[in-house]
Amino acid sequence: MEEQQSPFQAAVKPGLTIGLVSLAITFIAYFINSSLLASGWFGLVALAIFFVLIIYFGKQYRTELGGFMSFGTAFNFSFITMVISGLISTLGSILLFQVIDPSLPQVLADESFNTTIEMMEKFGASADSLPPEQLEEIKKSTMDGFTIGGQLKGFGISLIVYAIIALILGAILKKRDKSLDY
Incomplete structure (x- = not known):
């Protein structure tokens, strides 16, 4: 047996696979148009792919366990998968921003800053109304x-987010054996 x-x-x-897929998506977006990395929809698409892959691998693991999985096991599986993939993604981003294209952080920071200013203006605040120190x-x-x-630091904060997402995924992936109920 x-x-x-x-x-x-x-x-x-699965953590290695999802991490490499995430890295591939990041590098493809970088090669297509680096400003995609600063767009909100890119992050949402990446998050959706992340969720789908974890659920897919989680269901495979549940099948491997005989079709049933406790919430704790599902939570642990999801969390560890996300930590491994997040670590790979973070290391790949450091490589991209510090080695491959050191000028990219400035481009993305400018793009993000402009997006922030546009968002403020949509909510009625003007960039001119802010003191220059605050803009800096x-x-x-x-x-x-x-x-x-x-x-x-972002990876450290992500660990908290991963735990919350793992709670949700644990609830989705768990399945108890009802034949054991009396």
Whole structure:
């Protein structure tokens, strides 16, 4: 009889796969038009692909377990998968922003800043009404997100988001054996 994998063991291959898919999508967007990386819809599409792949691999793992999986196992599988894929994605982004194209962070920061200003204007605030110091602070904080430290900090914050998403995915992927009910 084949021994069942723990959630950690089962999550390694999907985590690597999703991380590499995420990296491939990022690099494809970069080669098509680097400003895509700063667009909101790009992030939403990437998140949707992320969800679909985790659910797909989670259902495969549940089948491997005999068709049933507890919430805790589903949560652990989802969370570990996201941590591994997020680590790969973060390392790939650091490589892209610091080695491949060191000028890209400035381009994306400018694009993000302009998007922020446009969003403020849609809500009735004018960029002219803000003090120049505050505008500079917004620019600086946007640029800081693309530094190595900023990306590592972003990964740390992502761990909290991954835990919340894993709770949702755990609820989706769990399936209890009703034949055990009395």
